[in-house]
Amino acid sequence: MMQHQFSSSDGPIEVTLTRTDSGYSLAGHTLESTGDGRLKIRLSNGRIAYAHVAKAGDVWWVHLAGQTYRWERIEPGSSSSQNEGGLVAPMPGKVLDVLVKTGQEVQAGTPLMVLEAMKMEHRIVAAKDGVVTAIHFEAGDQVTQGAVLLELDE
């Protein structure tokens, strides 16, 4: 399960991708990579379309069937999304250490997990006080960007 947040004029949009055998799906559309930088999408109406994507700054640009969309991504590490409950991996990497246990009470600022990515260590820190309700990975696991690492309840 991969979560991402994008901003829109109607407020943040939360996108939760479902992993399929060969790619991802959302709202009845399924997607796989073509290997040449495009994404092949089977729309929910059965049509096939090829998306070109590029990221510039925090914005994902998507061209699809004559339409061009810009989606500004809200960083998972930013305060607005960290309060949503699930704590998601800010980048793909490897879990080096899990510093808390299920049921443990934590305070804002408590380190929860250590992630290694881009040859650097990153500490995943609680943004608010709460209780750890679930831990989805253990040390040594590979995680994708956007993967929900653990869950925190107020």
Added chain:
Amino acid sequence: MMQHQFSSSDGPIEVTLTRTDSGYSLAGHTLESTGDGRLKIRLSNGRIAYAHVAKAGDVWWVHLAGQTYRWERIEPGSSSSQNEGGLVAPMPGKVLDVLVKTGQEVQAGTPLMVLEAMKMEHRIVAAKDGVVTAIHFEAGDQVTQGAVLLELDE
């Protein structure tokens, strides 16, 4: 000084590049990278030309001013080139250890240097008996592919 060997119908061609402020030179032509995958060449006659290059297998393909050239590279680690005197780096990397000294007699198979590249260690080994006449790098140095690491005389 970077050496590469390419094969041609007239036998191997040895190419020794000279490093310039912004690129490389050879036979009066100078070259720099454009940053978009092409190479900008000032030909010895003063004209500017842009080369597209790509490597497929061991062959470098070069398009330049309407001509397309194929240059099959002879691997520096292969026996044919290792006998030329200089031992060149088979890939860019970092010198981890120098195992011999200038003047030292070595036998074919003696490890001379340890190189780290592509996250792996590679031992540079003497291909024949001889005497180390020069060592161009020390531990910790970065080396380019084709850089002459040390020299061996029979």
Added chain:
Amino acid sequence: MITKVLVANRGEIACRILRACREAGIQTVAVCAPNDQGTLFTEMADELVVLDGDTIATTYLDQEQIIQAALSTGSDAIHPGFGFLSERAPFARSVKQSGIIWIGPSPEAIEQMGDKMTARQTMRNAGVPVIPGEEVESEDEHEALAALVEASERVGYPLLLKASSGGGGKGMRAVYDPSDFLQSAEGARREAVAAFGDGRIYIERLLNGSKHIEIQILADRHGRTVHLGERECSVQRRHQKVFEEAPGPTMTAELREAMGQAAIQAAQAVSYEGAGTVEFLLAPSGEFFFLEMNTRIQVEHPVTELVTGTDIVREQLRIASGQPMSCGDLNIRGHAIEVRLYAEDAANNFLPSIGPLAVFRPPEGPGIRLDAGVREGDEVTPNYDPMLAKLIVWAPSREEALQRMRRALDDFVILGTTTNVRFLRELCDAQPIVDGTTTTTTIDEHWPNGWTPTPAPLLEDASLLAAAAGETMGMHRTTTASLDGESQGLPSPFSTLNRRYP
């Protein structure tokens, strides 16, 4: 004979001219401002002179420096393209005085046509109909405004204010109500002074519901002045053309001949040489009125080339060399449409936009021509005009050309910078475009509250899937091999963007 041309321009028109010269076996010199180094046109010339300066005035408008560049490179001709120095008579004169061939009309013809008032007088004398109107000239702002108010009463409403030495919509205001007049006149004068250093304002009657029709002219030194038929360029947003076609969808053979002859008279009245365009307003009544003459090649020349089978830039080179033009009798065939691709936010009042052209993939297929000044990986900067390219299609009929344009715009992929490509695509479905009944106010009437894209919820959802999957798969990140141990970007559409991680 011309053997080496210096192109005193940039972007897509410089590319167009440089390619034509190369095909003609003529050597080329490009000049560029320092901030244009590495852009497409600078690589197309045999030689490049980087001008010294950091503003347009000290580079592309620096007459002295450009003539010096021509002399020092041994260029025997200068092609000015459009904009910049193309209609500056003193520049044309200096070029000729330096012993260099000027690829364009004489300085005198530029002067006579460059000034709207003189042009009107010349046209009236040549028997070409002109719109009711008059010019106001005064150094003093207060006096000028008073005179403008007086003149407005004689011309009548609605009216149009234009900078006398203007172009490109600058210093232009439409006024429908006398109570708005003063504010509009002040604004127009301010823009005119700022843009052209010339505060003269011309007032003319605004002919609403009219079509903007222009006639392409070619004249050589061997006694031949011909017209290449019309272009209709009615579709404009903020007085900037955006959709141009040839032939005009409502044109008749008789009207074409009448307008063509009027244009030839206009050209002959100033002993015109080379390529030029005579612009007319075509009123609903069928009457047409002279607007102005552009004494240079025009942005929209490709539609004329495609329907008449000519190469206007090659003809310019021939004419300037003293050769007769090569084109034969007028032979209009099929239909061509050009749209101008701007880096602008059409949904936000056409505000210019900037950014990287992270992906720039033009459409492919028969009957499609792209005159571009950019390529994938370029950065759109605020330094120059936001026009990135012109997309032109040709097809046997207008209906097929519109179908082809729709397909081409759907296939045009540009990511990283906001462009008007979707606006252009939806424009192709607007009823006045489909019917060919466009006028200069079509866009304002069709989208009275401004344009916003028609929603496509299915695709919007799917695009979110693509963005989220792209993020998950890390499609924006790539680490690359080293140059002498240093980290160095490799060619990838993504590597030139940014890396979010420290």
Added chain:
Amino acid sequence: MITKVLVANRGEIACRILRACREAGIQTVAVCAPNDQGTLFTEMADELVVLDGDTIATTYLDQEQIIQAALSTGSDAIHPGFGFLSERAPFARSVKQSGIIWIGPSPEAIEQMGDKMTARQTMRNAGVPVIPGEEVESEDEHEALAALVEASERVGYPLLLKASSGGGGKGMRAVYDPSDFLQSAEGARREAVAAFGDGRIYIERLLNGSKHIEIQILADRHGRTVHLGERECSVQRRHQKVFEEAPGPTMTAELREAMGQAAIQAAQAVSYEGAGTVEFLLAPSGEFFFLEMNTRIQVEHPVTELVTGTDIVREQLRIASGQPMSCGDLNIRGHAIEVRLYAEDAANNFLPSIGPLAVFRPPEGPGIRLDAGVREGDEVTPNYDPMLAKLIVWAPSREEALQRMRRALDDFVILGTTTNVRFLRELCDAQPIVDGTTTTTTIDEHWPNGWTPTPAPLLEDASLLAAAAGETMGMHRTTTASLDGESQGLPSPFSTLNRRYP
């Protein structure tokens, strides 16, 4: 009316037809062999049916499977393109019997023209001149060869052996000396049996010094049969066309009219419908002789489209729908040249080559059309014809078209697979091409010992610099981000190649 077309072909002609349908608002279905999945044309259709089979015979030539695909997708028409099933009368008949519109002539017309002998007889009856020659038909190889030797004496030398149901140079041999005859005849018969399952051989007098001129025909159900002028396709290597142009450089209006009328007679003799081509040999004497009729769209149709201002595929769709064709009177303007880009080693007897299209950057600019079936990143495999694309240019004159073609070929960048692009470029400088005096033996005469590229030592040295610098800078290596922790290639021209290090 046609609402959904299944395109029973692949590569560039499938792309050409699919784009035309899309512009016409017609839905499309592509069919492909499993090893063609992911190639360009398969992405252009609204629907894709992957055929079941691993040979050409069990996929693109599987009539039953293709008709089933049309029926199951609700296609109301089939466009066969060229090659494959395009000239198989039984297929055309089955398509029609299945209630599907066949975009092409009637099965009877295909039969009458598909067999060279019947075609010659039909033409003779229609008063169209044919070359002296005769056909030999025998199941038994020994008998057939004996009959061929006899016939060869009647026809005279030099002569040409051709497979009766052949095409594309297969089963074709030129024989100049009787002592070579037997070996050539055996070879021709062997190839004919292998390629077409039909050992009939046709012998005709070889008219050396002749031009290959063909006339494009269109015929609709509303009583109109017109010709669209000629193409000259004399320039061939191993009986494969490689350089085609329109109009013919030595053509006169009178000869065009005579050949055009002969072609119309040929078409009318078989009640032809749709697009077709009548091929002639034009002898130095000015006499012309019927060669054969191709009852389908042809590879080189774009040069005719560009000089006549027609869209032949759109006309095919109209005609098959029962509508009148839309093209008007013949109006030939300017000059068009097409070259065929093959994956082959021109310096090594035109041997086909394979490999990745690591870089594939077509030339840009006005007057250039590319009909391609591939794109950057594709792999050229030995499975299909080595033609990658057709590069077509148009210009107002032949001289300008040749100039444009030279520039376009110089700018065409293809790396990773050997192509004939440099051969084509040097062909543009060959004197018979420059003069327009090409004949069917031009290439053999101009390069009697085979073609080798003209050396360019300066560029060769500079290319070594580029290769060595590329290696030093590691331009071929890139490591990439991960998909769910697994290492995964990212889009880069280099990442699809190989990585030499373990």
